[in-house]
Amino acid sequence: MSASTLDMRKNRTAVFAVLMALGMLALGFAAVPLYRMFCQVTGFAGTTQVASESDAARAARFADSAAARTISIRFDGNTASDMPWTFHPEHPTDTVTIGQRDMAIYIAKNNSDERITGTATFNVEPEQAGAYFNKIQCFCFTEQVLEPGQEVRMPVLYYVDPKALDDPNMKGVEQITLSYTFHRALDLAE
Template sequence: MLPEPKPAPSTASVAGATRRRDIGVALACGAFVGLMVGAAYAAVPLYDWFCRVTGFGGTTQIAAAAPAEILDRRITVRFDANIARGLPWRFEPEQTKVEVKLGEVVTVYYAVTNLAARETVGTASYNVAPTTTGAYFSKINCFCFTEQRMKPGERREMAVVFFVDPKLAGDRDQDDLDTITLSYTFYPTREPATARASGS
């Protein structure tokens, strides 16, 4: 006796299965897109954190206080100042270099002058070279990443308080190091049109 043939699935059940599959695919795609968007937003702070912790790319460290010891080894720290296109400022270090002991806290000044006949705004970024020294160059106080609003013709002195960490002496890769360059670049800050209008 031959087995009875199975009834063909109804059109409704086939449509239901297809719909469930399509919903599953749509949910998976939505979750993937959400994950990618979240990763994109997290990438900048994570990269910033990584650079600050490791000194990658010449990113300097931030310190709240001076180190506990000062070593006799000396390093020359040179100072560099740059202005990005579109910012009518003169920006320069008040001294081009200093010789410091490892662990010694030093204060130096940069001078900035607004050469425009209008108020202008800028923000400075920084790094050190060689880039491998970023993990050992610590700043206690700095004007970097703080918006500087300058009146027409205004001149301002801005302090940088720093030290070179004594831990550098224990890094065999830095045995021949005798010079570190601290470099700043000021960029124009783009203000919203509403802020410009309210200030005029």
């Protein structure tokens, strides 16, 4: 084998290795949004659904029927260890009619002497309930900015989809927990 053929093979192998590394890097960056999209579509890992007003109206028609049932919703609020906020639900539990819109209020207070931007992550338990827990409006859809010492009331407008009653995996579920954790938002200006 000639030296030029050997060099050509080495160059081709190097280009292939660089392309593979770039492809793996791209997949690494794409993994989080792709996983989030998968969870939102399927309700996997307790991810709630985002509902439109027309979806809520359809569910409300069901709630007005004689077949409507109630379910207990437990609310939970936490903060990351580096987040100097107090964050909790106004009421820890509520009983709602399946298909009917309801609202929960969470209270956040910035206990520091600096302006802090926070973002909330959420989860629903049991996991199979995530596909049926629909949020119409939520503070978790956007970043929240609190000035030093500021306290705010933040609403979550939601409903439990009546389709949950037809799911055998939801049989026996008497309570759904909606849990939020506030984290400091990344400051891209730094």
